[in-house]
Amino acid sequence: MKILIKNGRVVDPANNLDEVCDILIESGKISKVGKNIKASAEKTIDATGKIVLPGLVDMHVHLREPGREDKETISSGTKAALKGGVTSVLVMPNTNPAMDSAENIKLLQQIIKDSAKADVFICGAITKGRLGQELSDIKALKKQGVVAISDDGASVDSDKLMEEALKLARDENILLISHAEDKTLSNKGVVNLGLTSTRLGLKGISKESEYKRVARDVELAEKLKAPIHIAHVSCKESVEIIAKAKKRGAKVTCETAPHYFSLTEEAVLSYDTNMKMNPPLRSKSDLGVRKTKKISSLSARNSGLSAWKLNSLWQSRS
Amino acid sequence: MSELIWERKDLLGLEDLSREEIEFILSTAESFKEVSSREIKKVPALRGKTVVNLFYEPSTRTRVSFEVAAKRLSADVINIATETSSVKKGETLIDTGRNIEALKADIIVMRHNYSGAAAMLARHVNLSVVNAGDGWHEHPTQALLDIFTLKEKLGKIEGIKVSVIGDIAHSRVARSNIWGLTKLGAKVTVCAPKILIPPGIEDMGAQVTDDVDEALHNADAVNVLRMQFERDESNAFPQQLEYFKNYGITEERLEKAKKNIVVMHPGPINRGIEMSSEVADGANSVILEQVTNGIAVRMSVLFLVAQANEFIKKNEDTN
Numbered sequence: 001m002k003i004l005i006k007n008g009r010v011v012d013p014a015n016n017l018d019e020v021c022d023i024l025i026e027s028g029k030i031s032k033v034g035k036n037i038k039a040s041a042e043k044t045i046d047a048t049g050k051i052v053l054p055g056l057v058d059m060h061v062h063l064r065e066p067g068r069e070d071k072e073t074i075s076s077g078t079k080a081a082l083k084g085g086v087t088s089v090l091v092m093p094n095t096n097p098a099m100d101s102a103e104n105i106k107l108l109q110q111i112i113k114d115s116a117k118a119d120v121f122i123c124g125a126i127t128k129g130r131l132g133q134e135l136s137d138i139k140a141l142k143k144q145g146v147v148a149i150s151d152d153g154a155s156v157d158s159d160k161l162m163e164e165a166l167k168l169a170r171d172e173n174i175l176l177i178s179h180a181e182d183k184t185l186s187n188k189g190v191v192n193l194g195l196t197s198t199r200l201g202l203k204g205i206s207k208e209s210e211y212k213r214v215a216r217d218v219e220l221a222e223k224l225k226a227p228i229h230i231a232h233v234s235c236k237e238s239v240e241i242i243a244k245a246k247k248r249g250a251k252v253t254c255e256t257a258p259h260y261f262s263l264t265e266e267a268v269l270s271y272d273t274n275m276k277m278n279p280p281l282r283s284k285s286d287l288g289v290r291k292t293k294k295i296s297s298l299s300a301r302n303s304g305l306s307a308w309k310l311n312s313l314w315q316s317r318s
Numbered sequence: 319m320s321e322l323i324w325e326r327k328d329l330l331g332l333e334d335l336s337r338e339e340i341e342f343i344l345s346t347a348e349s350f351k352e353v354s355s356r357e358i359k360k361v362p363a364l365r366g367k368t369v370v371n372l373f374y375e376p377s378t379r380t381r382v383s384f385e386v387a388a389k390r391l392s393a394d395v396i397n398i399a400t401e402t403s404s405v406k407k408g409e410t411l412i413d414t415g416r417n418i419e420a421l422k423a424d425i426i427v428m429r430h431n432y433s434g435a436a437a438m439l440a441r442h443v444n445l446s447v448v449n450a451g452d453g454w455h456e457h458p459t460q461a462l463l464d465i466f467t468l469k470e471k472l473g474k475i476e477g478i479k480v481s482v483i484g485d486i487a488h489s490r491v492a493r494s495n496i497w498g499l500t501k502l503g504a505k506v507t508v509c510a511p512k513i514l515i516p517p518g519i520e521d522m523g524a525q526v527t528d529d530v531d532e533a534l535h536n537a538d539a540v541n542v543l544r545m546q547f548e549r550d551e552s553n554a555f556p557q558q559l560e561y562f563k564n565y566g567i568t569e570e571r572l573e574k575a576k577k578n579i580v581v582m583h584p585g586p587i588n589r590g591i592e593m594s595s596e597v598a599d600g601a602n603s604v605i606l607e608q609v610t611n612g613i614a615v616r617m618s619v620l621f622l623v624a625q626a627n628e629f630i631k632k633n634e635d636t637n
Contacts, residue, residue: 195518201433201455271434
């Protein structure tokens with residue numbers, strides 16, 4: 001079967017392409033990209049005035065299954081992803097049970113096989129139960145098919161354990177994704193620490209709670225020559241640490257999410273819990289840094305897509 | 319006339335209010351104050367209205383004050399203590415609010431341990447919501463009665479110097495006082511050990527010091543907050559005796575201050591911790607007058623929000 005997409009603005013960074021042209025698809029594969037393609041296709045899509053993108057990859061999603069199917073499932077989450085043009089997702093391991101063993105990964109793979117609407121890649125847990133106490137069998141996770149490991153939602157507090165995990169990930173050739181947060185500093189905070197937290201009378205989350213942990217993780221990875229990826233970076237200090245390390249040749253990448261460079265902490269001043277997230281929305285100056293050239297050192301952006309039940313918004317976060 | 323100045327169905331905090339609105343509550347309170355000195359302490363202003371006190375945190379002074387205020391306006395008052403209510407069965411705040419609305423009540427007066435709870439409730443019900451303290455956020459009627467008392471004692475608010483001393487970080491009273499007093503032109507200094515000064519408080523319009531003698535120097539009034547030792551999770555609070563030694567308001571310290579300095583406290587007092595008994599009961603103390611003035615201020619607030627809500631509803635009916 002042939003499909004012809006006509007007159008769309010085709011944006012394809014991998015091929016350095018951004019222009020209005022046509023795309024011809026034959027038997028499920030793109031066979032031609034160019035102006036005024038003449039072909040007799042069974043289906044022609046008029047994309048005039050529209051943007052045509054390659055399938056997007058969201059490398060940081062929470063699909064909640066197994067364990068919290070009341071919030072989201074593999075099926076509902078991947079359906080939503082497709083609606084937004086995202087065709088591949090990397091699911092974080094903070095499910096119940098956590099993705100910390102080959103058996104649990106197997107269980108999830110079966111659910112994906114049965115119900116996923118988009119491509120789903122699995123991120124395993126660095127430590128058992130994501131508790132930061134005992135390493136998962138990372139070799140076995142890799143063998144079962146995870147492409148990355150992370151304790152997302154929690155940071156590995158022990159330097160020693162983090163070091164061992166980085167070594168194993170390096171040797172197994174999988175990416176370690178760091179959720180950088182020192183919880184003794186963020187201490188059950190809910191909004192950015194500063195005037196906003198003071199005005200609202202809410203506990204604040206300092207930037208230090210993020211960037212000090214970023215600094216530690218980047219330093220460990222650099223020493224071990226291990227690749228590391230820092231998830232959902234929210235403040236300029238973290239970006240600076242990462243950019244400097246990258247310049248020195250460290251194998252560090254990071255991502256941020258659209259809300260961190262389009263919204264500031266002021267959005268939360270009306271106690272709108274839709275604007276409450278972890279890490280929290282930061283100040284105007286953090287927004288500014290992300291708009292500068294330093295953004296080029298960020299290698300990915302995620303949606304932070306995670307579903308919350310409406311009635312749990314008021315009281316919970318994690 | 320009042321509709322033009324006061325159009326809010328709720329009172330959630332002083333941050334949102336204009337100077338004119340605050341002054342209007344205070345002047346309305348002045349006219350209500352006299353009611354409490356009558357032989358028959360009652361006016362029919364809210365006859366037929368129902369006020370529900372919904373308290374999720376322990377309170378004596380504020381709850382009783384609101385109850386007395388509502389009764390002196392001839393409203394019917396219902397008290398809900400959440401310890402013995404359906405909240406214990408897991409009912410959400412919004413459901414509780416909607417049920418109270420279905421009972422055709424007119425005003426909910428709410429105290430809640432979560433900052434922002436009053437704002438959220440007000441978004442979900444059409445009846446009036448009066449914030450009687452939400453978390454560390456605001457306690458608007460306390461600040462209004464503090465300002466009312468200061469105005470009575472000092473004759474004006476514009477230009478006066480007020481020091482707020484104590485646990486600023488965890489205090490809704492401090493925040494409401496800063497907003498209210500600075501809007502009316504007073505100079506506010508907050509004073510506490512550094513760990514109890516929240517970040518960014520200067521940007522709310524307050525000066526900051528950790529030296530109590532500096533805070534007392536030249537101040538026209540001092541508002542002494544209760545030390546909330548029960549809130550200490552950091553184990554970094556000063557010890558009680560250490561706090562009294564360094565920050566406690568004593569006669570000795572007051573000797574170096576202005577002779578007529580007004581001493582306030584929102585209660586309940588920890589005697590011998592944030593102030594000595596001699597000061598609490600001394601000539602400069604207006605602590606019990608604050609309690610009396612609280613009735614007039616709360617009568618004013620209940621009256622104004624009820625009137626505004628009636629006006630809003632009438633407008634909706636005619637549109």
